[in-house]
Amino acid sequence: MQNKLWEDMGLAGKRAILVHHDDLGMTEAGNRAYLELGFPTGSVMAPGAWAPQIRTGDLGVHLVLTSEWAFPRMRPLTGESSLTDAQGYFWPTLEAAWQHIDPGDAERELRAQMVFLQRLGLDITHIDTHMGAVLRPDLAEVYARLALEFRVPALWTDDFHARGLPRDMADALARIMAEFPLPAVRLVDTYAVAAEDRAAWYVDTLTRLGPGVYHLIHHAAVPTPEAQRLPDWERRYADFAALRHPDVRRALGEFVLLTYREVRDALRRYLP
Structure with a gap:
């Protein structure tokens, strides 16, 4: 289905890109970076303390089932017990989350x-997932x-087998993807790149x-004292600096800069 969708959107044979700001709502520093960079696409973490600050743009929901840092930690919006550790926070790791989470509890929480x-007031344009927690x-x-219920695209990669997942999990995810009329994209993830190499990596990769x-x-954040409490703050600031760099901007300018609102509106022509 996705090839037909991209063709109908006039993207066949072109290079199109969604410049996607993850983790909005978790910190003010991330929200400030979003507002300063000017790329409209991102996703908001509903349990984050700063979620109400970002309401307009090409915004989706960054669905949360894990709370990885000692600061800030996040709690479910519902009282579903399988989602939390002994302190009432989301599980800190994927392993713990996947060991404990009941899918019914997860569905109620994510909805x-x-x-x-x-x-x-958010006009939801898409959904994606924090730490890949929905890949079980x-x-x-x-x-x-949930994507079909809300009639929005979900972040799906076009090749789970290239993501380093166990083969049985990748096979199962590929089967699920084939069952649902949702578009798939190719992931470009900056997170593992060293902060000092980030701008050059962007240019070379793009x-x-x-x-x-x-x-x-990307996970851009401005370097405030709040941001610097995050263990990976240097990488987040490196994304912010790289996305302001003129060479990176020129490389991005060679793509069709796409929004999930455009994808959502095109997808809805296929959905009931």
Whole structure:
């Protein structure tokens, strides 16, 4: 289905990119970077303390089932017990989350996060997932169902087998993706790149990409004292600095700069 969608959007044979700001709502520093950079696409964490600050733009829901840092920690919006550790916070690791989470509890929580942001005035354009927590196959089915319920695209990669997942998990996810009429993209993820190499990596990577629809994940944040409490703050600031760099801007300018609102509106022509 996705190839037909991209063709209908006039993207066949072109290089298109969604410059996607992850983790909005977690810190004010991330929100400030979003507002200063001017790229409209990102996703908001409903349990984050700063979620109400970002309401307009090409914004989706960054669905949360884990709380990885000692600061800031996040709690579910619902009271579902399988989602939390002994202190009542989301599980800090994927391993712990996948060991404990009941899919029914997860579905109620993830729907609550979407409804909460809608009530704040967010026009949800898509959904994606914090730390890949929905990649457990039964949770992936919940994720896909919610996308169809709200009639929005979900972040799906076009090749789970290239993401370093166990083969049985990748096979299961590919089967689930094939069952749902949702578009798939090619991931470009900056996170593992050293902070000092970030700008050069952006230019080199973007220049080498061939035709396709790409989802570029970044976590830009300005270097405030709040941001500097995060263990990975240097990488977040490196994204912010790189995305302001003229060479990176020129490389991005060679793509069709796509929004999820455009994808959502095109997708809805295929959905009931």
